[in-house]
Amino acid sequence: MSNDQGTIEARLTEQEYFRPPSKFVGQANVSDPAVYDRFDDFPEGFEEYADLLDWEQRWDETFDGSNPPFFEWFVGGKLNASYNCVDRHLDERKNRTALLWEGEGGEQRNITYRDLYREVNTMAAVLREVGVQEDDVVTLHLPMLPALPITMLACARIGAPHSEVFAGFSASALADRIDDADSDVVVTVDGYYRRGEFLDHKQKADQAVEEADSDVDTVLVWERHEGDLHDDVELVEGRDVLVSELQADHERARVDPVTRDAEDPLFLMYTSGTTGQPKGCQHRTGGYLSYVTGTSKYVLDIEPDDTYWCAADIGWITGHSYIVYGPLALGTTSVMYEGAPDHPHKGRIWETAEKYDVDVFHTSPTAVRMFMKWGEQYLAEYDFDFRHMTTVGEPIQPEAWLWYYKHIGDEDAVIVDTWWQTETGGHLITNLPAIQDMKPGSAGRPCPGIEPAILDDDGDEIEPRSGRAGNLAITRPWPGMLQTVYGDDERFIDEYWQRFSDTDSDDWRDWNYEAGDGAVHEEDGYFRILGRLDDVMNVAGHRLGTMELESAIAEVEDVAEAAVAAREDAEKGEVPDAYVTLREGVEATEEVRERIVAAVEDEIGKFARPANVVFCDDLPKTRSGKIMRRLLADISNEEELGDTTTLRDPSVPERIREQVHGD
Ligand code: PRX
Numbered sequence: 134m135s136n137d138q139g140t141i142e143a144r145l146t147e148q149e150y151f152r153p154p155s156k157f158v159g160q161a162n163v164s165d166p167a168v169y170d171r172f173d174d175f176p177e178g179f180e181e182y183a184d185l186l187d188w189e190q191r192w193d194e195t196f197d198g199s200n201p202p203f204f205e206w207f208v209g210g211k212l213n214a215s216y217n218c219v220d221r222h223l224d225e226r227k228n229r230t231a232l233l234w235e236g237e238g239g240e241q242r243n244i245t246y247r248d249l250y251r252e253v254n255t256m257a258a259v260l261r262e263v264g265v266q267e268d269d270v271v272t273l274h275l276p277m278l279p280a281l282p283i284t285m286l287a288c289a290r291i292g293a294p295h296s297e298v299f300a301g302f303s304a305s306a307l308a309d310r311i312d313d314a315d316s317d318v319v320v321t322v323d324g325y326y327r328r329g330e331f332l333d334h335k336q337k338a339d340q341a342v343e344e345a346d347s348d349v350d351t352v353l354v355w356e357r358h359e360g361d362l363h364d365d366v367e368l369v370e371g372r373d374v375l376v377s378e379l380q381a382d383h384e385r386a387r388v389d390p391v392t393r394d395a396e397d398p399l400f401l402m403y404t405s406g407t408t409g410q411p412k413g414c415q416h417r418t419g420g421y422l423s424y425v426t427g428t429s430k431y432v433l434d435i436e437p438d439d440t441y442w443c444a445a446d447i448g449w450i451t452g453h454s455y456i457v458y459g460p461l462a463l464g465t466t467s468v469m470y471e472g473a474p475d476h477p478h479k480g481r482i483w484e485t486a487e488k489y490d491v492d493v494f495h496t497s498p499t500a501v502r503m504f505m506k507w508g509e510q511y512l513a514e515y516d517f518d519f520r521h522m523t524t525v526g527e528p529i530q531p532e533a534w535l536w537y538y539k540h541i542g543d544e545d546a547v548i549v550d551t552w553w554q555t556e557t558g559g560h561l562i563t564n565l566p567a568i569q570d571m572k573p574g575s576a577g578r579p580c581p582g583i584e585p586a587i588l589d590d591d592g593d594e595i596e597p598r599s600g601r602a603g604n605l606a607i608t609r610p611w612p613g614m615l616q617t618v619y620g621d622d623e624r625f626i627d628e629y630w631q632r633f634s635d636t637d638s639d640d641w642r643d644w645n646y647e648a649g650d651g652a653v654h655e656e657d658g659y660f661r662i663l664g665r666l667d668d669v670m671n672v673a674g675h676r677l678g679t680m681e682l683e684s685a686i687a688e689v690e691d692v693a694e695a696a697v698a699a700r701e702d703a704e705k706g707e708v709p710d711a712y713v714t715l716r717e718g719v720e721a722t723e724e725v726r727e728r729i730v731a732a733v734e735d736e737i738g739k740f741a742r743p744a745n746v747v748f749c750d751d752l753p754k755t756r757s758g759k760i761m762r763r764l765l766a767d768i769s770n771e772e773e774l775g776d777t778t779t780l781r782d783p784s785v786p787e788r789i790r791e792q793v794h795g796d
Pocket of ligand 1: 404450451524525526527528529550551552553554555556576648649650662663664665671674675676
């Protein structure tokens with residue numbers, strides 16, 4: 134999509150509606166449209182979500198908007214997130230499976246709520262033993278193993294915010310995040326399996342700790358095979374501690390959940406923005422947990438007796454909100470899978486769905502497109518029956534939606550297309566599945582209590598239901614929203630509020646959250662999300678900032694300048710193309726290209742690798758020297774070149790285009 138917001142074009146084709154099956158509606162957690170009226174009673178409506186939790190002390194004030202945009206929720210309330218996700222289920226469902234973990238090699242672990250209680254208590258004692266105190270930020274670099282939710286919940290238990298860094302991030306990316314969070318303790322694992330291979334994961338933490346400026350004094354190391362450290366992995370004396378060794382001393386430990394204020398931070402989740410430095414989105418305890426529990430119940434329709442599988446990675450916000458916190462707060466069974474979806478065969482996901490009799494399934498459009506490419510023959514031999522399915526993270530093309538509906542849902546499951554962001558904590562735009570009809574490619578209505586608006590570039594509201602594209606903004610606060618950017622309140626204001634708010638006002642009504650996405654409010658009241666309008670791209674559901682990629686490439690010796698543009702990709706949604714100029718006298722060789730790709734892998738991670746590296750003589754720049762990435766995106770997407778009249782040298786993009794595509 135073009136960065137030039139003046140020229141946003143919505144390409145819409147009318148789609149038909151699909152009614153939710155009546156057997157779904159009959160059993161749904163919420164099917165009465167009056168829910169919207171209840172939540173329109175702002176802010177008290179949101180208490181309906183908070184009432185799903187156990188509070189040690191009820192709040193005095195639902196919402197405090199007196200210091201915008203630093204809004205507070207459930208002020209004066211006290212609770213503990215670990216208590217809500219674990220302890221409170223012990224009376225009624227201690228033998229119910231909380232986490233159902235499937236290893237890539239086929240191992241299985243059924244962790245009951247009782248087991249989880251023991252594990253979380255023990256890990257909380259371990260964290261305390263290595264010196265973690267309330268409010269210390271602990272950085273986690275863990276893959277899809279039970280160790281990850283256990284460590285998160287153990288941190289929550291002792292009031293230490295966790296900052297989980299997706300396992301696919303490189304050592305350097307981990308080091309940046311350790312530094313930003315100023316963590317003394319890092320938690321990792323010796324390794325994990327991916328496509329049958331054991332990956333040595335700990336080496337990334339080793340390198341990161343070396344690179345980081347923060348003084349990391351302890352690296353806690355889980356073992357993929359408990360009590361059996363992998364032969365290739367070595368411990369650094371005086372710094373590394375095996376979790377299993379300390380666990381032995383705390384097997385029967387009971388660590389009381391620390392009383393947290395509703396506004397105390399629960400975790401940080403770093404995400405890409407429009408600058409090179411990732412932002413630590415800080416989420417609060419009470420508002421966040423209320424919001425994800427409420428939306429898990431109303432939007433995902435999770436029941437305590439369900440087996441629910443969100444096939445995302447806990448290293449991203451989707452996994453935090455909708456594998457760990459929301460589902461466990463509701464006391465359901467949440468499935469986790471360690472490995473690759475096509476290992477050892479392309480039916481692995483469906484085989485697992487059958488094995489565990491999954492009721493509610495959750496995945497990304499990228500995964501749906503991949504399943505579609507593999508073909509329905511991989512589904513045929515497995516017997517599974519989803520009641521409800523979710524998509525998240527990217528726009529889903531109607532074609533992929535229809536395939537999901539027909540082949541995976543058997544035309545018998547509802548689908549919710551959930552729009553939200555790392556910053557929003559939980560779903561903001563999506564249908565309530567028993568209330569609205571589904572429309573392929575359209576996220577649907579705002580969630581209860583959420584008020585989006587489409588604004589033009591001057592910040593004026595575009596007529597609702599006009600079908601005209603513009604900037605998506607949220608005009609009323611909600612409990613799941615981030616509190617701030619960790620350690621940088623100014624950046625919080627700059628990135629999300631500055632553009633569409635009256636920043637001199639102390640009335641919260643004058644403050645509008647800028648989502649960074651383009652969207653259309655359609656005649657039927659549904660929202661269709663068009664994609665990012667800023668320099669953030671979405672690669673296979675992973676959010677990536679062009680600036681991060683560019684700064685990684687610019688560090689390569691011999692590179693003079695780099696610009697990254699998003700190319701549309703049938704499978705991954707978008708992929709990065711890098712346009713690079715080299716220093717005087719340097720030849721554009723395969724070896725330089727390899728160094729550029731390696732730099733991105735080292736600085737960010739393999740998932741961010743550029744799809745193409747194009748060496749150019751010059752980059753398209755305005756007279757003031759600003760690189761016009763929009764024109765590079767036109768080249769990557771084989772679209773007609775946009776306006777070049779403001780360029781210093783208008784012939785540059787045409788030359789690059791010829792070089793890439795020929796005449
Ligand atoms: O562009 C939107 C896209 O993903 C961005 C948020 O990415 P992230 O913070 O990584 O969170 C992803 C998981 C919530 C948004 O700005 N996006 C997310 N959901 C959708 C979407 N685009 C279209 N349709 C969606 N359902």
